[in-house]
Amino acid sequence: MADIIKMLPDSVANQIAAGEVIQRPASVVKELVENSVDSGSSIIKVIVRESGKNLVQVIDNGCGMSETDARLSFERHATSKIKSADDLFAIQTMGFRGEALASVAAIAEIELQTKRHDDELGTFLEIKGSRFIRQEPVACKPGCNISVKNLFFNVPARRKFLKTNSTELKHIISEFQRIALAHPEIEFTLRHDGSEILHLPPSNPRKRLIHLFGRNINQQLIEVNTDTNLVSISGFIAKPEFAKKSPGEQYFFLNKRFMRHPYFHKAVTRAFDKMLQPDVLPSYFIYFNADPQSVDVNIHPTKTEIKFENDKAIWQILMASVREALGKFNIVPSIDFNTEGLIDIPLASRNSDPTLPEIPVNPDYNPFDNEKESSSIRQKSHNNKNKFGNWEELYKGFELDSFNQKENHAAGISPEKGELSDDLADELPGISSVPALLQVKNKYILSPVKSGLMIIDQRRAHERILYEKFMKTIRSGAIMAQQELYPVSIELGPADYLLIKELSGELADLGFDIRDFGPNTILVSGCPADTIHADPATMIENLIAEHKTSGSAMQEGAREKISRNLARSSAIQYGKTLSREEMQELIDRLFACKMPNYSPDGKPVISIVSNDEIENKFKHS
Numbered sequence: 001m002a003d004i005i006k007m008l009p010d011s012v013a014n015q016i017a018a019g020e021v022i023q024r025p026a027s028v029v030k031e032l033v034e035n036s037v038d039s040g041s042s043i044i045k046v047i048v049r050e051s052g053k054n055l056v057q058v059i060d061n062g063c064g065m066s067e068t069d070a071r072l073s074f075e076r077h078a079t080s081k082i083k084s085a086d087d088l089f090a091i092q093t094m095g096f097r098g099e100a101l102a103s104v105a106a107i108a109e110i111e112l113q114t115k116r117h118d119d120e121l122g123t124f125l126e127i128k129g130s131r132f133i134r135q136e137p138v139a140c141k142p143g144c145n146i147s148v149k150n151l152f153f154n155v156p157a158r159r160k161f162l163k164t165n166s167t168e169l170k171h172i173i174s175e176f177q178r179i180a181l182a183h184p185e186i187e188f189t190l191r192h193d194g195s196e197i198l199h200l201p202p203s204n205p206r207k208r209l210i211h212l213f214g215r216n217i218n219q220q221l222i223e224v225n226t227d228t229n230l231v232s233i234s235g236f237i238a239k240p241e242f243a244k245k246s247p248g249e250q251y252f253f254l255n256k257r258f259m260r261h262p263y264f265h266k267a268v269t270r271a272f273d274k275m276l277q278p279d280v281l282p283s284y285f286i287y288f289n290a291d292p293q294s295v296d297v298n299i300h301p302t303k304t305e306i307k308f309e310n311d312k313a314i315w316q317i318l319m320a321s322v323r324e325a326l327g328k329f330n331i332v333p334s335i336d337f338n339t340e341g342l343i344d345i346p347l348a349s350r351n352s353d354p355t356l357p358e359i360p361v362n363p364d365y366n367p368f369d370n371e372k373e374s375s376s377i378r379q380k381s382h383n384n385k386n387k388f389g390n391w392e393e394l395y396k397g398f399e400l401d402s403f404n405q406k407e408n409h410a411a412g413i414s415p416e417k418g419e420l421s422d423d424l425a426d427e428l429p430g431i432s433s434v435p436a437l438l439q440v441k442n443k444y445i446l447s448p449v450k451s452g453l454m455i456i457d458q459r460r461a462h463e464r465i466l467y468e469k470f471m472k473t474i475r476s477g478a479i480m481a482q483q484e485l486y487p488v489s490i491e492l493g494p495a496d497y498l499l500i501k502e503l504s505g506e507l508a509d510l511g512f513d514i515r516d517f518g519p520n521t522i523l524v525s526g527c528p529a530d531t532i533h534a535d536p537a538t539m540i541e542n543l544i545a546e547h548k549t550s551g552s553a554m555q556e557g558a559r560e561k562i563s564r565n566l567a568r569s570s571a572i573q574y575g576k577t578l579s580r581e582e583m584q585e586l587i588d589r590l591f592a593c594k595m596p597n598y599s600p601d602g603k604p605v606i607s608i609v610s611n612d613e614i615e616n617k618f619k620h621s
Helices: 009-019 025-038 068-070 085-089 102-106 158-161 165-182 204-215 213-218 262-271 310-327 384-388 391-395 400-411 424-426 458-476 495-504 503-509 536-549 558-570 580-592 610-615
Strands: 045-050 055-058 111-114 122-128 131-138 143-149 187-192 195-200 222-229 232-238 250-254 257-259 284-287 438-440 444-449 452-457 482-493 515-518 522-530 606-610
Touching: 009 250, 025 045, 025 055, 025 102, 025 143, 045 165, 068 131, 085 284, 111 187, 131 580, 165 187, 165 204, 165 250, 165 257, 165 495, 195 204, 195 250, 195 495, 204 213, 204 232, 204 284, 222 310, 222 391, 232 310, 250 262, 262 284, 284 310, 284 503, 310 610, 400 558, 444 458, 444 580, 452 458, 452 610, 458 503, 458 558, 482 536, 482 558, 495 503, 495 536, 503 515, 522 536, 606 610
Parallel strands: 045 187, 250 284
Antiparallel strands: 045 055, 055 143, 111 122, 111 143, 122 131, 187 195, 222 232, 232 284, 250 257, 438 444, 444 452, 452 606, 482 522, 515 522
């Protein structure tokens, strides 16, 4: 029987390694920029075309390479950063595996120009799919200029599974931001299809955050600073009121290397306990500095997952550091002892029994009487019968029948006029009238109906109303826009700015008037008519968050998704008190919808507690 085990060719082995390291164009940006950082560069430029599918070019002014080093750098396991196994536990650089350039060369076309600062001529190198094409001297600037073209040209199955250009560009921006945040002392530039997306001058960590996320973030930041023998922690957390629904501003760095650590994320969220709503995440930018021998970074090909030797102790230090920062800046609730007046606290005597506090009450007081207040209010009653004998008078006029009649009369309705539409009767059989409405917990609207008690979720009901309104507007083309008296400028992060530009057509169809207003800044001059009472900045931020977190199917139309997200971000919030007229209008508009029973996400809007269920609650066991 013939032997069946054979050695893989280097080209195939490199393509397999590329599958672990290079997943998309953003992975190429990450590996090349990290190499530029390790080369001692002070200026790094990244140029991408077609979201990195056709070109990823990185230019730096680092140390450069010799002719021999340039050729060896594309060999597998070739690295200048480790020489023995012991060096794995003392790594201070970004990359060390020696697989990045070999993996990229296996699935792309590469051109490299590099020169050391002391050399007169540099080296030009061309490789295509792990196949060496040519190498020759060239006149170039010191540093490296590497171009990766036609990514996955020889692996069409991998190229086919790449996402849209906008999605791939978001991943590139994300990787770029991580490296830029870890190295604020380096000048970074990112250009896409000829347009400059980001230009970050050398600065300190706080200014780097402002350059990346806008000037508004400066007022949100609280500094964190703790130094222990085990680890040093520094950086910033955002105030609780600026927490966001969508993830994206949660960053951990270890020794200037970005890392993911869900366990430490729980420590930060635990420090914000009882200060945040359940569905929001705090923003944080936290830098760890620890002995390299106490961590293991070699547990994942992309080196973003890191194992700590004393992770439980660091967890406690991190949570305490965040809580200390919140307390230092008076973010946590505290008792205010600086009251304007003195509080009279009576001293108890051992020989006397405590007495019930007495409150002077005048049952004959009329607030509309112009005469002077009766002197009886200033006299204390010494007879319990006099004090409590008129308690029945408090309930005059609150009998059930008279109460309902007064409410209906005040609202301008009557049982005869309170009949619901045929659509409502078809949707919910047994409902004949709405004699009274009651808001519970500023969240639910209750109304007695023929079959029992109807409960309506006010926010979901408004979402359904707005969603159908927006969809009708899009289909008819009759844009209902309300111009803002004072246009609102909103400064966004680069990824959010690109998202709004991508959705600009659909937003315009819905009635938004959004224009460019400088780098990563938009100007909102008009909003849909049904969102006139909403804050444009909050609405745009919520729309971005909802668009990021919504898990809609890929085949779903963009306009339906935009309408649903906009309805969710513009609907009335839980906790809002509604008047009788507002509740009535909400119910009328809800049952004018095609599908009043469910929100745009498919969640129930209406629930009926039947008469039998109510009666069973009061039956004797």
